[in-house]
Amino acid sequence: MLDALSFALFGKAHRNINKNQLVNSINAKGMVVEVEFSVGPSDYKIVRGVKPTKFEIWKDNFLINQDSHNKEYQRILEQNILKLNHKSFHQIVVLGSSSFIPFMQLVAQHRRDVIEDLLDINVFSKMNGILKERVSILKEKDRASRSEIELIEEKIKNQKKYVDKLKQLGQEQKEDRRKEIALLNEQIDALMLEKSNVDESSLDEYKTQIINLNKKVREVEKFDHQFKVKQKELNKDILFYKDNTTCPTCDQNISDELKDDKTQKASTKWDELEEGRHVASANLNTLNGQLDQVELVIVDLQKKINEEYQTNVKIQQAQGRIGQLLEELSRFETETGSVEESTEQLNDYMSEHSRLKDERMTLVDDSAYNAVITELLKDTGIKTKIIKQYLPVINNLVNKYLQVLDFYVSFHLDDTFKESIRSRYRDVFSYDSFSEGEKQRIDLALLFTWRMIAKMKNSVATNLLILDETFDSSLDADGVDNLTKILETLDEETRVFVISHKGELLEGKFDDKIEFVKSKNFSKIA
Numbered sequence: 001m002l003d004a005l006s007f008a009l010f011g012k013a014h015r016n017i018n019k020n021q022l023v024n025s026i027n028a029k030g031m032v033v034e035v036e037f038s039v040g041p042s043d044y045k046i047v048r049g050v051k052p053t054k055f056e057i058w059k060d061n062f063l064i065n066q067d068s069h070n071k072e073y074q075r076i077l078e079q080n081i082l083k084l085n086h087k088s089f090h091q092i093v094v095l096g097s098s099s100f101i102p103f104m105q106l107v108a109q110h111r112r113d114v115i116e117d118l119l120d121i122n123v124f125s126k127m128n129g130i131l132k133e134r135v136s137i138l139k140e141k142d143r144a145s146r147s148e149i150e151l152i153e154e155k156i157k158n159q160k161k162y163v164d165k166l167k168q169l170g171q172e173q174k175e176d177r178r179k180e181i182a183l184l185n186e187q188i189d190a191l192m193l194e195k196s197n198v199d200e201s202s203l204d205e206y207k208t209q210i211i212n213l214n215k216k217v218r219e220v221e222k223f224d225h226q227f228k229v230k231q232k233e234l235n236k237d238i239l240f241y242k243d244n245t246t247c248p249t250c251d252q253n254i255s256d257e258l259k260d261d262k263t264q265k266a267s268t269k270w271d272e273l274e275e276g277r278h279v280a281s282a283n284l285n286t287l288n289g290q291l292d293q294v295e296l297v298i299v300d301l302q303k304k305i306n307e308e309y310q311t312n313v314k315i316q317q318a319q320g321r322i323g324q325l326l327e328e329l330s331r332f333e334t335e336t337g338s339v340e341e342s343t344e345q346l347n348d349y350m351s352e353h354s355r356l357k358d359e360r361m362t363l364v365d366d367s368a369y370n371a372v373i374t375e376l377l378k379d380t381g382i383k384t385k386i387i388k389q390y391l392p393v394i395n396n397l398v399n400k401y402l403q404v405l406d407f408y409v410s411f412h413l414d415d416t417f418k419e420s421i422r423s424r425y426r427d428v429f430s431y432d433s434f435s436e437g438e439k440q441r442i443d444l445a446l447l448f449t450w451r452m453i454a455k456m457k458n459s460v461a462t463n464l465l466i467l468d469e470t471f472d473s474s475l476d477a478d479g480v481d482n483l484t485k486i487l488e489t490l491d492e493e494t495r496v497f498v499i500s501h502k503g504e505l506l507e508g509k510f511d512d513k514i515e516f517v518k519s520k521n522f523s524k525i526a
Contacts (some may be wrong), residue, residue, distance in 0.1 A: 002468055010086040011074060023050055026521050039081060049314045088117040092450045094466045102443040104431040111417040118454050119390060121383050128377040131510045135370050152353045159346045177325045184318045184345035186198050191315050206298045213291045224280045238263055389416050390524040397452055405482045407438060444494045447488060468495045471506060484509055
């Protein structure tokens with residue numbers, strides 16, 4: 001029942017399972033849930049299914065427009081119709097023993113989310129989100145404004161230099177530039193002659209040779225090591241036959257002829273291995289010599305490549321300078337005498353700079369205002385002031401319900417949503433200090449408190465209350481009686497559903513009973 005209700009309203013199971021696990025394993029398809037309810041004068045029906053996927057919201061027998069994305073459609077249902085999200089649903093409507101996380105076991109931020117929903121102040125969080133977007137846009141505009149100001153200032157600086165050059169320009173300056181160009185061309189010619197046009201691809205070939213030679217060296221060293229190991233084994237055999245006259249395994253005498261024969265063969269094999277090691281050592285020396293030669297070639301080639309790179313850099317620098325000089329000469333030739341035009345251009349730049357400065361000041365003012373608004377919309381701002389006004393009411397209601405449940409402690413929740421609980425009004429405890437039954441009483445007191453606060457604030461006005469195995473858990477007989485007393489104080493419109501496996505415990509305490517049985521792998525109402 002709870003999975004069906006939670007799935008229909010929020011698209012997720014009540015328990016901590018994937019929604020696809022809700023589909024009956026026998027059919028493996030065709031799961032659909034319909035929930036009908038009313039909000040004020042309007043009647044609603046939610047139809048949601050899996051395999052195939054289906055999600056419809058009907059208002060007074062008319063289907064609400066489905067053009068929006070599924071997430072947006074769900075947001076319409078939660079924010080505009082239910083005025084309740086999945087987390088708050090499990091704090092106000094359902095108290096369950098399966099996947100329910102009591103308010104006191106939520107982290108501080110999740111506790112804040114629940115209370116913000118109850119007090120209907122999450123609008124400030126939405127405003128804060130909009131403000132963040134506005135601040136981000138403003139920062140981008142400010143960055144662009146700074147860039148434009150820096151650019152216009154650079155233009156003004158260059159224009160001033162240009163106007164000054166025009167004013168003091170003469171034939172002598174032109175000639176100086178021509179001479180510098182000629183000198184730079186000579187330098188480029190000399191540098192071109194120095195270039196050796198090294199083939200860089202040969203460097204990779206030499207590096208490949210180094211890799212191959214190193215591989216051969218490792219192979220020779222491996223053979224040499226194997227020869228040494230075998231020689232060591234032969235030395236042990238020779239010493240054995242020299243030092244022993246009796247076989248340690250079978251206790252038989254070892255004849256001198258056998259000893260001489262074994263020793264002679266081992267010595268001959270040892271000499272062969274020693275000769276092999278000499279050959280390997282010679283090969284190793286040859287390979288190391290080749291390695292040294294190739295490495296010298298690589299070092300020399302790398303040096304030439306670096307020298308050529310430096311030469312190319314010098315050539316590029318000289319060519320760049322020539323380009324600047326030619327551009328200056330071109331301007332000198334075509335714009336000599338245009339001081340008035342250049343000065344007018346400078347004045348335009350100055351006017352543009354002044355305009356950009358004014359816009360920048362406006363952006364700075366807007367940023368200052370947004371900084372103030374940001375402080376107000378933070379968790380420590382307006383929301384905290386509102387929450388502080390409701391905290392005494394919340395604490396009074398919790399303590400009232402705790403007394404009805406025969407749990408005489410002083411419960412206090414501060415503005416950071418951290419609890420302090422005084423037992424016997426002396427000793428300070430936390431929620432986790434108490435037994436499961438005592439925790440259950442605190443959870444129940446909070447559940448009824450949230451419902452009362454929501455009703456007072458009219459943020460979530462619901463006539464539905466579901467207690468999932470609450471009577472089956474840690475409540476003793478007195479706890480059950482006290483909880484029943486609280487339920488009797490609820491207004492007549494409240495519909496209470498108590499889910500329990502202990503029917504005998506609740507017999508006669510409620511008006512109606514619905515019994516579910518399992519028949520052929522399907523749950524049915526008996």
